[in-house]
Amino acid sequence: MTEQARSKEGELHWPAVRNDTDNSHLVREADTDAVSQRNTIANSSISNPSNPQTSRLSESERTGLLKTIWELSPDILAVKNTRGVYQMINPAFCEWFAVSEGDVVGKTDADLFPGNDGELFLRSDLEAIRLGEPMFCEETRRTAKGLRHYRVSRVPYCKPEGGVLGLLFCLRDITELKQTIARAEQAVESVKKHEQTLQQLIDSMPAGVMLLDSELRLLAWNKTYLTYFDPSLKWCVGARIQDVMPLAEESGIVQKLYRALKTGRPVRVREFKYEGLRKGTTYWRGVAVPLELSLETGSTAALAVMVVDVTREVMAREKYAQTAELARQREREIRELYEHEHSIAIQLQKSLLSHDLPDLRGFEITRRYQAASEGALVGGDFYDIFRISARKVGVVIGDVAGRGLNAAIYTAMTKHMLRAYALENSLPSLVLARLNDALISCTPVEVFVTLIYGVLDAEDGTFTYSNAGHELPVYYSARLSRACSLDLTGRALALLPGYNYSTHVVSFEPEDVLVLYTDGISDAGRGTNRLGREQIVSIVDSIGCHSGNDIANAIMQAALNFAGGHLADDAALLVIRALPRR
Template sequence: MPNTDERGDARHPLAGDLAAIVESSQDAIFRKSLEGLIESWNSGAEAMYGYRPEEIIGRPVSKLAPPERKDEISDILERIARGERVEHFSTKRVTKDGRIIDVSLSISPVRDDTGRVVGAATIARDITQQRLAERELHIARQQLAIITRAGADGITIQDATGRMVYANDSAARMSGYPDAASFLAAPIEEVLQRFELLHEDGRPFSAEELPGRRVLRGEEQAEAMIRVLVRRTGEENWTLVRAAPMHDEDGTVHHVVNVFHYITEQKRAEHQLRFQNALLEAQSEASEVGIVVISPAGEIVSANRRFGELWKIPQEVLNTKVNQAAMEVVKGQVVDADSFVERSRYLWDHIDVEARDEIALKDGRVIERYTRTLKDETGATYGRIEYFRDVTEDRKREEGQRFLAQATKELVSSLDYQATLSRIAQMAVPELADWCAVDILEPDGSLELLAIAHVDPSKVEWAREFRRRFPIDMSALTGLPRVIRTGDAELYPSIEPGALETSLDEEQLEVVRDLQLSSVMLLPLRARGRTLGVISFVFAESGRSYGEADRLLAEDLASRAALALDNARLYRERDEIARTLQEGLLPGPFPEVPGVELAARYQAAGEGIDVGGDFYDAFDTEDGSWALVVGDVCGKGPKAAALMGAARHTIRAAALREQRPSAVLTMLNSALQQQSRDQWFCTVCYVRLRPQPGGARLTVCTGGHPLPAILRADGSVEFAGKPGTLLGVFRDIALTDATVELGSGDALILFTDGLTDAERTDKEFGQKWLADVLSQNVGRSAEEIAERLEQEVLGDRTQGLPDDLAILVAKVMP
């Protein structure tokens, strides 16, 4: 090769064809001396590095290396000087504009005519794009490995013969193998033998129907939903299998990729959703609540059977799905159609309003409506849902409870039993009867008509005259004589015209026909096992008839009236009177509460001469909950009894309308202020108990009353709720509802202050004392807890208690 000082132009001239080849090469070809100076530079080098020949020839070759790579230059020159070649050396170089590029260098020694190494010839190729492609391929391979190995979906690859050549670990686990290697090693027959494959409808799924095999037979893509039964365990799974081909350049399928997507949970969720929808539909159809869903466009989206029944809407009208058509039917039934339409329009104009109201119907029924917007979890509005419930009987019971409360107040307000029973007869008309009469058994065995009332007062004297003209035959087999003899009530829901012809003469029959009797109840006035008289309720001109609810109300009233009568007759024995009346005001046997045991104790203060002021109650509120009540009214004797009865029955009546204890006590507070002539007040603890699996949920509210205690199954004791305002004194009161959960074995203890304030020899009292006593009664029954608390108060007393005592225990049975 010629010496550098023999160059004729900027690029050292090369002879003949060799020069043309070097110059036309796309690779960078240049020569450098052993000192590292560049001696020649082709067009490929200019294109790669950016330097023109006149800019780079004679300059050090280290100019082309990044700072961290400059040591490579000296190492390479030393190897060249020793006569070594450098083949395909990958490194980095820097261009004129400062870019770092990946290059592959092949460097050979240049020798003179004597064979001495005088320089080096370098061929450099830009491999930057190749390196980028290699890195991207490496990343892609890593990602593919992560996806296929760690992904939830199973992936297998079959070759053109159907043989499995690849599987990820997910596919292995889905097939019951610990890893991909053991899965691939297993014969396909062994794999398939582990499972029974079925179509969605239960038909057998053959191996030939597998998507992979279908693709190998020519389908471009294939998928199948497969029910997989594991033969060994009987477990059922669902898998969605998709298969796609891999083609050669000529379009021939050389492999098939299968993806197995495990959808068992999805299928179970779909099944559960279908079940829940079917259950909801069944519940809706079986419900005694009418339910209708109306879209914003006024279309009836859904209406259950009861909705049509309550409103007597023909099925053909409901089938139109037009709400306005149904409204026309409803309007004709309500008492105040204009108000009903106006209210309904308001609710539609204010779609977000939640409301509850009652609608009076012309046929005497009362329908309660509860309505709210129907939205999904995103807040999207689908329309309005309305619930309709026939509350006619509920309202009758409430009226009955209010009647009983007022009647009780009358019964215990005076010892003049004649005046009291006369007022009771008058109160019963017209709510409970067209006629009401009270007959008292005299010592000689005859009956005295003590009181009589009629919707038409002018007929009262006529009725008395009829009794004088036709005295009662006490030997008669039916009617008042039989009730007196047996103590059993007689109920005649309807009276047929000819039913009395065999027992009455013609004159009596003519009078009875004039009475227009339609239904009769004869209830004994029984107290302390003796029948004191009979109270008669008669429907006549109104044409109404008595039912079971009327009988229960009348029996309750008769029982209270009998107690008042007995109380008045035994006035000289006031202690006995007080006990009898007290028993009548306290509840009877406790209701059956699922999973909860109830027990109570009651002790009146003093020697039992006066009626105590403490009371308790437990009753079914008919909404799946039970009410537990303990209260303390002001004073003692008849006044306390009247207040206690009014409070107890007002609570019962309010509980049928309101669920929140605070609302019930608010109604009681209003009733006390309205009814009281003197300053009546009381304290009450009201608990709404809702049984639930493994326990019960309590909503506690107190009005001036001690907070109830909770004895946990682990022995800890806490006091539930927040103190509230005394009832009956203030118009505006502060009451708070507190929610408490009872678990298995937990007990709730309601009590009056006669428990915590009682004097004891150890001088201890209050919540701390009660907590200590209760903690010693873990595991005991409700009855045993109540007994223990009562004994703690009574002790060895020889005299009566200084204050009344009421205890009510509710324990969740373990």
């Protein structure tokens, strides 16, 4: 180990870090010297025929070498003339921009890139050519892979006698380098209070670092290590690991370190306990990495040992173990409370569904209700059918926003207020206008209701309805043998006070069918693959004037198929069919 690698006190010395002009690179002085030496050797090997180690490369060998570098370089490379016109590009350029060489050669950046980008690139090229000096910059761009950082180099190449011939362009992705630098800067910032330690830490781990020889004797360490363990122990070059870590033998650490030396592979040192004078009982975890040191006397095996304080983690784990039963008990209580509320909401919702349908001469009404899959919160889907007069019944299907007990409560409010208003005056537009204002006054702002209310008249065979933002009904005409959707007549309830709804009338002929449903059916499915209104129209169109049961069963089965057998939301369905004349 050189004197530069170890201070007089035996502490690790990391070469000073310096920033370039844009503060974006960390460069070690030792690395810079090494690069300089390699460049000197490489240059002399190629260009100096007197070098005893190698002979001069022939022109063809140089050409082949340059061609190989050009074709295999992962960097994006291009050669341009003095007007910024592309003369040649490498395969990495073609792959990155998904172009062929013929698409690019003969053009400038202004021709290839839209908007201001191309003009800016071209101006930068021409500026580098004008100055005759290399230009370097960094750019950040958002790509399909996220935010990426690039190093852009523009290097003019000249005639031997002077004068610029053209420009070599290089684009390198330095995102990973930037990320590494950012992590290193964060690590340095986190340990500012240890001023002298800043020059000793090599990466972001707040770890104690110790260097041991093949006999587990100390070669070097950082000051962070002294903050971990007692400085009163014999911390000196040549001291045994057992002298500075009294429990190393008992806890099996020594055996693991020897194993790392023998196998040449890193060894993890699992949690071990340390009784110190400074911090009392602490817990540690570490790793020993074998390496080879080049000393003046030759190479020798060594170990880099890094340890981190995991006392908080161990204490937290023990505390969790002590309180685990309390957490499980709390979980059981919450589950029981949820199940109780869920049960109440289900019972309340069931009570909202009409069970005894009023008979209406000339019509059959088929109903279906499918609750969401087990474990899902109860929704606000409901239907209601009630008698208004001897020849008229009210038909309602709706969906209250929200889930759980609150949704069930607002559903009950909606159902019973609508019935009350309908029994006073059954005109749908008037009923929905009054219901809208009532819901606004007695529900929170986040609650709204989509709903269809209509009056089915058995005497004249009409269905007079208003649709407040609900799923569009599907009507099948037996005479035309065709199904279609009916219109919306207004916005959802409880959104805008004083809103007026219009009324539409459907005239039934024998075997005509009207299908009303909630979004639990039309939205059944996963992702973008949903049942949808068009599929419902298609189902009704294909079945036609068959019984209401056939239509209802087919629609419910289609919804289940799209949902994979388990509906994510409650689903309600009503099928009104005019019976054939006898």
